[in-house]
Each structure stands twice: as structure tokens, then as C-alpha cells.
Amino acid sequence: xxxxxxxxxxxxxxxxxxxxxxxxxxxxxxxxxxxxxxxxxxxxxxxxxxxxxxxxxxxxxxxxxxxxxxxxxxxxxxxxxxxxxxxxxxxxxxxxxxxxxxxxxxxxxxxxxxxxxxxxxxxxxxxxxxxxxxxxxxxxxxxxxxxxxxxxxxxxxxxxxxxxxxxxxxxxxxxxxxxxxxxxxxxxxxxxxxxxxxxxxxxxxxxxxxxxxxxxxxxxxxxxxxxxxxxxxxxxxxxxxxxxxxxxxxxxxxxxxxxxxxxxxxxxxxxxxxxxxxxxxxxxxxxxxxxxxxxxxxxxxxxxxxxxxxxxxxxxxxxxxxxxxxxxxxxxxxxxxxxxxxxxxxxxxxxxxxxxxxxxxxxxxxxxxxxxxxxxxxxxxxxxxxxxxxxxxxxxxxxxxxxxxxxxxxxxxxxxxxxxxxxxxxxxxxxxxxxxxx
Numbered sequence: 001x002x003x004x005x006x007x008x009x010x011x012x013x014x015x016x017x018x019x020x021x022x023x024x025x026x027x028x029x030x031x032x033x034x035x036x037x038x039x040x041x042x043x044x045x046x047x048x049x050x051x052x053x054x055x056x057x058x059x060x061x062x063x064x065x066x067x068x069x070x071x072x073x074x075x076x077x078x079x080x081x082x083x084x085x086x087x088x089x090x091x092x093x094x095x096x097x098x099x100x101x102x103x104x105x106x107x108x109x110x111x112x113x114x115x116x117x118x119x120x121x122x123x124x125x126x127x128x129x130x131x132x133x134x135x136x137x138x139x140x141x142x143x144x145x146x147x148x149x150x151x152x153x154x155x156x157x158x159x160x161x162x163x164x165x166x167x168x169x170x171x172x173x174x175x176x177x178x179x180x181x182x183x184x185x186x187x188x189x190x191x192x193x194x195x196x197x198x199x200x201x202x203x204x205x206x207x208x209x210x211x212x213x214x215x216x217x218x219x220x221x222x223x224x225x226x227x228x229x230x231x232x233x234x235x236x237x238x239x240x241x242x243x244x245x246x247x248x249x250x251x252x253x254x255x256x257x258x259x260x261x262x263x264x265x266x267x268x269x270x271x272x273x274x275x276x277x278x279x280x281x282x283x284x285x286x287x288x289x290x291x292x293x294x295x296x297x298x299x300x301x302x303x304x305x306x307x308x309x310x311x312x313x314x315x316x317x318x319x320x321x322x323x324x325x326x327x328x329x330x331x332x333x334x335x336x337x338x339x340x341x342x343x344x345x346x347x348x349x350x351x352x353x354x355x356x357x358x359x360x361x362x363x364x365x366x367x368x369x370x371x372x373x374x375x376x377x378x379x380x381x382x383x384x385x386x387x388x389x390x391x392x393x394x395x396x397x398x399x400x401x402x403x404x405x406x407x408x409x410x411x412x413x414x415x416x417x418x419x420x421x422x423x424x425x426x427x428x429x430x431x432x433x434x435x436x437x438x
Contacts, residue, residue, distance in 0.1 A: 089119055099123075103132045107140050107438070108159055125206050127254065130186050130438045134229060139437045141387040144188050146432040147404065149175045152188070152203070154436075155406060157386060160422050168201055168210050170194065177221075182234070183436035184227035185253030189214075190432065191221060196240070205436070217260050218247050224273035224282040224333070230254050233261070233300065235282040238269040244287050245269070248300070264298050265309050272334040277341050278302065284314030284334040293328040315345035315354055315363050332378030337385040339411050344390060346383040348375045353390075353409075353416050367416030370394070370407040380429030387437065388412065393430055395423070402426060 089098035102113060102123065114124040123129055133139065143155040144165075152165040168190070177193040188203040198219035201212050216234070223237025223245075235248035246267035250259045264282065271285025271294070283297040297313030300306075315334055335346035343356035346369055354363045373394040375381035382393035388410055395404040404426045407418040 089123065099129070099132050103129060103136065103138060106158070107142070108156055108161070127186065127206065130206075133438060139387070141435050141437040143384065143386060143391055143393070143406070144181070144183060144434045144436060145382070145393065145404075145430055146181070146190075147426045147428050147430055149431065155422070157389075157391070157406070157408060157421055162422075162424065165203060166208060166210060170199075170201065170212075174199060174201075179432055180221065180223060180225065181432040181434040182225045182227060182232055183434035184232040184251060185230040186436070186438050187253050188434060188436060189232075189251075193221065193240075198240070205438070214256070215258075216249055216251075217258050218245065218249065220245055220247075222269045222333075224268075224271035224285065226273040226275045226280060228275045228278065228280075233273065233280045235261075235264060235273060235280070235298075235300075236268040236271045236285060243267075244285075248282075261300065262305055262307060264300075264307050266294060266296070266298070268294050270329070270331075270333045272336050274336055274338045274343060276338055276343060281310075281313070281343075283336055284316055286328050291327075291329050310361070312361055313356070315347065315356070330377055332375070332381070335378060335381065335383040337383055337390055339385045339388060339390055342411065344383075344411070346373075346381065346392065348373075348378040348381055369416075370405065370418045370420075372405055373407070374429075376429070380431075382430045382433035384433060384435045386435050391435070392418065393433060395426070395429075402429075404430060 089095060090101070093101075102120075105113065110124045110129075114121040140156075140158065143157065144152055145155060146152045150168040150170065152168070154163045154165060155161070156163070170192075171194055174192045174194045179190055179192040181191070182189045186205040188205075190201045190203070192199055192201070198216070198221065199212055200214045200216070201210055202214055203210050218239070220234070220237035220239060223234045225232060225234040227233075230253045232251045232253070233248060234251070237245050239245060244267040246264045248261040248264060250261055251257070252259070266287055268282070268285035268287040272283045274281050274283065279302070280300040281297050282300075285294050286292060287294050293314075293316060295312055295314045295316065297310045299308045299310055301308070315336065316328075316331070332348070335348065337344050343358075344366075345354045345356070345363065346352075347354055347365075348369075351369045351371075351373065352365050353367045353369055355366045356362075357364055370392055373381055373392055375394055380394060382391070384391045384393075386408065389408045390411065392407045392409075393404055395402055402425075403423055405423045406421040408421050409416050409418050
């Protein structure tokens with residue numbers, strides 16, 4: 001029944017489907033003699049238990065009114081469920097109605113739902129479910145973090161649970177190369193270099209597996225990027241010789257195709273990217289033969305396919321504020337994020353949160369970063385948008401020991417008051433971080 005199974009399941013998360021309900025799959029004895037929850041012990045589920053408890057989510061209450069066939073009877077009953085019409089997920093409901101029920105469940109439930117039968121498993125592993133969620137604006141944001149070179153974990157800020165992804169398999173060149181990460185659609189892309197060529201590793205949420213072989217039209221590293229639904233744009237960066245680029249590309253996660261876009265006005269690397277009101281912005285970075293710090297940004301309109309330069313859009317301080325500071329190339333790219341079409345930045349040097357005034361085209365300080373948001377010139381500090389909130393991830397360490405903290409702030413609720421979501425031990429800082437919304 002569970003051949004080729006591979007799902008992320010958040011363990012010890014008191015879900016509504018764990019109560020006495022129609023989800024008899026929780027007590028369903030499988031053909032290999034293991035129960036659904038016992039399978040979580042196997043490596044392929046890669047589940048990490050968190051010590052924190054959270055209130056039950058009520059998303060699966062929609063399913064309690066749906067009639068499912070009993071599963072505690074004969075094997076023929078189970079086989080009938082597995083061989084049933086793939087268009088009929090629930091007894092007495094058409095597929096569209098069934099999809100409405102499942103699509104409104106939390107993503108954390110899908111590992112359990114996949115255990116019911118082949119039809120459910122096929123649905124969870126297809127993009128049909130996530131297309132429905134995207135169309136109906138049902139989006140949950142999970143944070144994907146790498147604190148060890150080839151290891152990634154997913155963090156669900158709603159349940160405050162950690163889930164370990166499968167280990168990446170690559171050579172030593174990739175391990176120690178500069179890497180960028182980007183979440184788009186149901187994919188996590190990790191960009192790096194193997195020997196003399198650039199490589200992209202792709203993690204699929206649908207199959208819980210890594211793959212490689214994808215290539216950009218113009219391979220690059222140290223670029224700015226952002227995603228919007230199923231598409232992502234990468235801009236700038238540098239080629240294999242270290243030369244800054246002014247080219248840009250758009251990636252469609254559903255088709256897997258890369259499309260070359262018009263070039264920017266300025267070549268830049270070590271820049272950042274965001275989407276604001278369906279337009280892509282590349283911010284800051286360094287450019288020119290002398291690696292000069294760029295304070296401007298550029299806006300790309302996807303309808304007109306035109307780039308527009310915007311002065312003073314980078315939050316990086318210049319002039320007297322940069323006296324006695326490290327060279328521009330030693331600093332992390334601008335730490336920027338967008339919540340509800342408002343642009344925010346983390347100033348690691350002053351430990352401040354700043355907001356961009358679009359009308360006046362200037363940055364305004366709105367509050368402080370979390371006290372323990374330590375970094376090395378901005379490296380090791382993650383500052384990301386996660387739905388309606390900002391996420392700041394970092395923490396102190398010494399002599400190879402330490403921990404990271406996940407803090408969140410909802411800008412619509414007032415000045416920065418950071419809420420500690422979770423803390424976990426980590427011998428290293430945050431190498432890469434991306435947020436997947438689907």
C-alpha cells in the first residue's frame with residue numbers, strides 16, 4: 001500500500017485528525033505490520049520531534065462531515081479503497097468537493113492523508129492540490145533553513161515544528177562553494193558550483209526528494225532573486241570568472257523552463273531581490289571593476305518588460321556612516337523582505353529594523369532587531385517575509401557551540417515586538433534560508 005512513500009510528517013503535533021474521527025488511518029494496520037504513525041520512525045519520513053506544544057489546528061474539521069468507508073474490516077475492503085475510481089476520493093462526494101475539503105487542510109496533515117490509499121497518495125504527490133490552493137489563495141508559509149552544509153530542515157511557524165529534509169548528495173566542491181537558495185512553487189532550489197561548472201539542486205515538496213541537472217541560460221552565483229507564486233526571477237550575480245552580470249532570467253516551476261529577460265541598466269553582484277505589487281526589484285550589491293557599492297535599485301515590470309532605475313533604494317549605509325567599516329565585498333547582500341507590499345530591511349550593524357518610504361524614497365528606522373540576532377557582517381542572519389509576518393533567524397555561538405532562535409514580528413500590529421517561536425541547538429550559523437508559500 002505504501003510503496004514509493006515519501007512524505008514529511010510533523011510528529012507529536014496534536015492534529016484534529018488524531019482525535020476520534022473518520023481518520024481511521026491512524027489505527028489502520030498496514031500490510032507490513034506497521035501502523036501509520038509507527039512508520040514515522042523510518043528514515044524516509046525524516047521527522048524531528050520538537051519539545052514545544054501548540055494548540056490544535058482546526059483545518060481538518062471540514063473532513064469530519066465527510067463519510068469515508070470503514071478501514072477496520074477485511075483486506076478486501078482495503079483493496080477496494082485502493083482500487084476505487086481515482087476521481088472519487090470521498091464516498092458520496094465528487095472530486096471537486098473532495099478537493100475543496102483536502103485543499104483546506106493544513107500542509108502538515110498531508111503526510112497522514114497520503115496514508116489512506118493510492119488515490120489520496122497520488123493527489124498529495126501531484127501539483128493539482130497545490131494549484132487548487134494557489135487559485136483559492138490558501139497559502140501556508142514554511143521556512144527552510146540550512147545550518148549544516150548539506151542538511152536542510154523545514155520549520156512550520158504555525159505548529160512550531162521542525163521537519164528534516166532528505167540529505168543532499170553532492171561532491172566536495174559543491175559543499176564548500178558559495179550557495180544561494182530560492183523557494184518557488186513547491187520547489188526549493190539550491191545554487192552552487194561543482195568543479196568548474198554551476199549546478200542547481202532541486203528539492204520537490206511533492207516527492208520529498210532532491211534532484212539535479214537543471215541549468216540556467218546564463219549560469220551565475222551571488223545574484224538577487226525572489227519568487228511570486230510559481231515563477232521566480234534571478235538578476236545580476238557573477239559568472240565563473242567573477243565578472244558582475246546585468247542579465248536576468250525568469251523560472252517557471254510548473255514548466256521547469258528558464259526564460260531570458262531584458263538586461264538591467266547596471267551590472268551587479270551580491271544583490272538582493274523582492275517582489276512588490278507584482279513587480280520585481282533588485283536592490284543594492286556591488287558593481288564595476290572596483291566593486292563599488294551600489295545604492296540604487298532597479299524595478300522590472302513584467303507587463304512592459306522594462307527596467308527602471310530607482311536611486312537610493314538600497315538600505316546599506318554610505319558616506320560617514322561607513323567609516324571604519326569592512327569593505328563592501330565582505331558584507332552580506334542587503335537583508336530585505338516584503339510584507340503586505342511594504343519593504344523592510346535588517347541593519348545588522350546598528351541592530352535596527354528599517355522601512356522603505358516609497359513616496360519619499362528613503363529608509364526610516366522603525367525599531368530594533370531581536371537582541372540575539374548575531375551575525376558576521378550580516379552573514380549568518382536570516383531576515384525573511386513569512387506571510388503576514390517577518391521572520392528573523394540568528395543566535396549567539398562560541399567555540400563551535402550555540403543555538404539559533406526563530407523570531408517573528410507582525411508589522412500590522414505596531415512597532416517591532418519580536419515573538420520567539422522556537423530555539424534549537426546549532427553548532428553553526430544559518431548558511432541559507434528560504435520561505436516556501438503553497
